[in-house]
Amino acid sequence: MSLQKQVQAERGQYLRCLEFAAAFFFVLFKPYALALDPTKSLGQYSRTVWTQAQGLYQDTIRAIAQTKDGYLWLASDEGLIRFDGYQFVTFSKANSDLQDNSITALAASADGSLWIGTRSSLVRYRDQQFQTYYTTPGLPEDFIYALIEDHVGKLWSVSGSYLSRYQDGKFTNFTPAFSMRSVHEDRRHELWIGGAGVLARLVDGKFVPVIESAALDGETVRTILADRHDNLWIGTDKELIKRSPSGKISRYGQRDGNLTVRALLEDRDGNIWVASSTGLGRIEGNRFVKPSGAGFQAEPLFPLCIFEDREGNLWAGSTGGLNRFKDNAFTAYGISEGLPSDEPTTVFQDHEGRVWVGFREQGLMLFSPEGRRLFTQSDGLPDNEILSVGETRAGELLIGTSSGLARLRVIHSYSPHHPLADQFVLDILSTDKPAYDVLEDSAGSLWVAAAGGLIQLHGKEAREVIVRSLPPNVVRTLAEGPDGVIWAGTTGKGLWRVDGGHKRLFTVADGLSSDRIYALNYDADGTLWIGTFGGGLSALRDGRFLRFTARDGLLSDNIANLIDDGDSLWLSTTLGICRIAKQQLRDFAENKRTFLEPVNYGINDGLRSTHVAPNYRTVGGEGGIRASDGQLWFTTRRGLAVFISDDYRQRVLPPIVQVENMIADARPVDLRSQARLSLKSGQIEFRYTAIHLTAPEALRYSYKLDGLDTEWVKAGARRTVSYSNLRHGLYRFMVKAESPDGLMDEKSFAFVLLPRFYETMWFRLLSAVLLIAALWAAYRLRVRQVRYRFELVLQERVRLAREIHDTLAQDIFGVSTQLEALASQMPEEEGTPRRKHLDVARRMARHCLTETRRAIMDLRSPALEERDLATALDSSARTWLAGSGVELDMEIARPPSALPRDMVQHLLRIAQEAVNNSLKYAGAGKICIRLRVEARNLCLQIADDGRGFEPRNAVLDGHFGLIGMRERAKRLGGELRLSSRPGAGTCIDVVVPLL
Known part of the structure; x- marks a missing residue:
């Protein structure tokens, strides 16, 4: 390696150490913020x-804005795009009143509307409608x-060589001497304007230069x-310039590379973000820091x-799409x-607060802000x-490795605030056997979970408490109960x-x-x-397991580590981290x-891997801890993850909802x-959303149609x-x-x-009228049909009566006449x-x-020919x-109204039977018939002065006609009363109700 590359490598390693130290320091002392965590x-x-x-x-994506309703708006070369966290909705010339698809600028208004700058016009989107302003109205x-x-709600727009102000429906234009x-x-x-080689302020309608062209070296100010x-931060096409309140100028670009600044942002924490030709960066002190890591190397952002x-x-828009950077529960x-x-x-965290991290192939690391x-x-x-990693009461660190157990002791501590300056000494306690877990019990003995079983150490002497067997007793984890009992979990x-x-060994049995x-x-x-692995979470309480x-609601049945924060258990699983309240359990x-309803954490919460049981097939031990400051530390397959709950949840x-x-x-x-809707099919569909751009996938919805639903x-x-x-x-939806x-x-x-025509009141009234009429x-x-049939029956009866009269009656009369003639000619010889x-x-x-x-x-009864009972009787x-x-x-x-035919018929038959009985049996000399109306009742009385009889012996004496008369009276809803005694005549009273 050349000397220059070696220096660069050492410099890069040094800078990463500084970044790590600063990040670790801020993890320990994390400030509250409703923004991206600057630490x-x-x-x-x-x-x-x-x-x-x-x-x-x-x-x-050339510009981004957010309106009061929560929607994110994106300026693209193919139209205006709205985003709710779930889906994108595009407005263009093809589907809206937008006249130009090339969007160049966006500004959200305090009144909820959106101002849109295009290559050919200024557009305002309000109440779901586009209003376009061209050069004619004053642009x-x-x-x-x-x-x-x-x-104060005035709109300022930069168009070519003009600065325009729109207020109360009017444009006011200002023309500087620069583009x-x-x-x-x-x-x-105060209003700042940047352009070709000039940065100026607008004072009383005039442009007052602040930085001259010579100082800007002819650079165009793209953003301020x-x-x-x-x-004052000034982004140009060559560098980033900082002008302090005292007028001091600082430049970014020569040392960090030539860069074209396209956008600047100060977040709510005061961090300065820079969008430049070299990527997204943040000002940290006097440095322009760009993101690093495999994710940015795979998908660079410009x-x-x-x-x-x-x-x-x-949010960052680029030629490669839309990017969102968000803070998470985990760092x-x-x-x-x-x-x-x-x-x-x-x-592991020791009694001094030091955090120690063990790695698969890189040894043991001491965390420190330094x-x-x-x-x-x-x-x-x-x-x-x-x-x-474990610790003795004496403060010695016990380190289990794949080749044995070691002890790390501090032989000289300078200061608890500077642990890197401490002096340590390492010595080996055992070799050859992997030490998956280690603890010192309340009696001072060391227990080691090893591949061969459970080992108890006294000094350097080892005793196998649980020996190797087939299948092997691979002990992975240890715990001591409050009664001093040692519990050892095997694989x-x-x-x-x-x-x-x-x-004693406890199993699934x-x-x-x-x-x-584990x-x-x-x-x-x-x-x-x-x-456990494959069985989820078990608990031993009061002698019962x-x-x-996962069937009960846990994230996974594979649990490699447990952290107890007092109220909840944090489970490291192969699908992420599962937080379950102990009260729920x-x-x-x-x-x-x-x-069970746990809270689950995954990639969207800041984990780089949801496999939080790293190397569980070959590696055991502590997969996470709860530190003394309440922070939770987890090992994953892609690094450490640190959780600080309170700050994160307070920022949400x-x-x-829309x-x-x-x-x-x-x-x-x-x-x-x-x-006000008038429906034909009655089909209604609602589409709703909620803007929660941090984690829309975590939202849960409920709805209720007031007027139909009684519950949500x-x-x-x-x-x-x-x-x-x-x-x-x-x-109300x-x-x-x-x-x-x-x-x-x-x-x-x-x-x-609105009611359909068949649901209106007039339709119902009309339907009721038609129904009654029908x-x-x-x-x-029906009455006509009955009358017609009755008339047919009546005609038939008259015909039969006439036939009987003209034939049978005449023949019988002839026979009777012949018999009478014979009797008159035969002398009366009695006996x-x-x-x-x-x-x-x-x-x-x-x-x-x-x-x-x-x-x-009977066949030709007057009652069948006319309905007047009095006349017929x-x-x-x-x-x-x-x-x-x-x-x-x-x-x-006479009754007050016409009587039904059947009533007239039955009353006539009752009267006929009574008269016939008087003629046959009573030997009466006088018969009285009375018909009167009393209290809505019709009363018929037939009385004679005949010999009378004893009513209780009427049936026995063969008077069955009385039964028939009573049945007729009952059929009319009335009653028949009989009064008679021997030698005193007979009286029959019939009382029937009038309809």
Whole structure:
């Protein structure tokens, strides 16, 4: 190697050490900030790149702005692009009122609108509409180079040789004597203008030069920044210039290489960021620092613009897409930050607060704000592969390697604040066997977890407590209980309990979730937590094993390390870091909950690798620690990861929820005011989002349609919802988004669904009227049909009566006449047989004739011919008594309205039966018929003065006609009452209700 290359290499190594020392110092003393942590190197930020492959419409991003609604806006050569963290929406000439796709500048307004500079016009986007300003309304030139809005809301634009101010709808133009390219307002509200060889201030409408062309050496000022300390940063096409408040000039560029500065940014922490032709950089002291690391070497960044959003993320636009740099829960350390390797195996903090890190092939490293110190085989270690680090009560460091156990002692300590100056001595305690873990128990004995089993050391004498067997007893991890019992976890045989001379092996048969044990941890409550491979997390509590697996909600069933912070367990797994509250585990074990809900950390949280169980097949020991200051240190396959929870979580802002689209019947709905919709299909779709640019993938959504839903519906990460068959009425769609930190935002949109024509009141009234009319028509039709059928029946009965009268009745009458003639010619010889037979025949003929006439009368009843009961009763009664010699007394009152035919028929039959009974059995001389109306009841009475009878013996005496009369009365909903006694006549009263 040449002397020059050697010097450069040593200089680079020295600078990396300085960077690492500064970064480590700030990890220990980290300030609070709502921005990118300035203590981190650029390579320690989480970087995400979006290009056309990730949905970006065009890769060249020339300007970035963020409006009040949270959306990020990007200026590209193919239109204006909006980004919500999930997807890109492009506005161009093809799909909007934008007249030019070449966007050159952006400025977000305090009123929520966005100013857009193009190569041919100035455009304002407000309320989802574009308004274009050309040269005609007062814009001096079309090409917009730069845009800013000042503290009072006035817009300043640089277009060619003009500076324009837009206020209250009017342009005011200023013309300097130089070509302008940039404009900036400082915190004193002074306006700075930069151009070809000139930097000037606008004072009372005049341009006052601050740095002349000679000082700028003819360079064009591309960008200007006045920081909070009143330093003026000037980016030119050749260098970066800093002008202090006293006028002192400092230049960046000659020492750090010639650079064209395209954009400058001061973040909320006061850090100065520079976008230049050499890449993205940050001013640290008097140095221009650019990012390093494999990520930047693989994807170099040459930004055209830089921007800090409301959440403190840094965005950089370039010809290669959009870049986001964000702070994370974890700070990563690797080779690029000064570590000797990206493969740490163990991390430990001693009683003095020193942090020690062991590596796979690079030995043991002492962390210190002053730098680093590395111990290897050349310093006396048995091997450069470090497996574990522990400490005795005397403060001696116990170092387990793949070739044995060593002890590191401090023989001279200058100061706890300068550990690099301390003097150490190394000596080897055992050789040949890998020491996966080591501890000193409360009695002062050393226990070593080795490949051959468990070894107890007294001085340099070793005793095998658990001996080698087949399969081998590879002990990986150790823990001591509060009762002095030693617990040893093996990689395939289970968990050993060693209490003096008593040993017992616990396996899956005893309740362990797996026999492959890689981590043990006793907490203050006396619970032994057991990290296994293949079985998740086990716990030994009150003599009983408990198990918690990925099926129960844990991130993984492979756990290589456990850290207890008091309230939670941090599990190092092969899928990332899993943080689970111990209260959740207790509730799960007591069946108070059915699923675990841990917080999981991965690449998006700052881990360079989610494999946080490095080299678990060959390496054991401590994979992480909780330091005395509360910080958590983890080893991963790609370096160290340090977690500082409080600061990170306090910096998180709530998301901003937006209802982006409402689609009704396949048509978009204007969301600027309450919508009144008349739907055909009833299909409605909502598309919503929440702007949380730091971690949009971590948001969880819930929605509710007020007017339909009674509870919030959890949607997870889904950002669309559809409804169908909604009834008319007032609705309010509500959606909320929640971050993992519990921060929420909610938005709503109200709309009215107008009733369809068949849901209107007039349609319902009309339908009711039509239904009633239809029912009435059906009723009338039915009545007509019944009447028609009744008339047919009546005609048939009349025909039958006529046929019987003209045939049968006449024949019987003829027979009767012949018998009477025969009787008149035969002398009356009482008691002779011939006379007896003749008299029987005469009586039978008269009876047949009477019955025939009665049948004819039934068939041609007046009740069937007219519905007037009074008339029918009068005519019928006189017919019944004709020729009987019985006196008829009638008192008939007409009912107030016409009676149903069946009622008239039944009442006539009751009266007929009663009259016939009086004629046949009573020997009455007088029959009285009364018909009257009383209290909505119709009363019919038939009485005679005959011989009477005993009512209770009526059926026994063959009076079955009474039963028929009662049945007819009951059929009419009435009742029949009979009163009679021997020698006192008979009275029948029928009472039926009037309808």
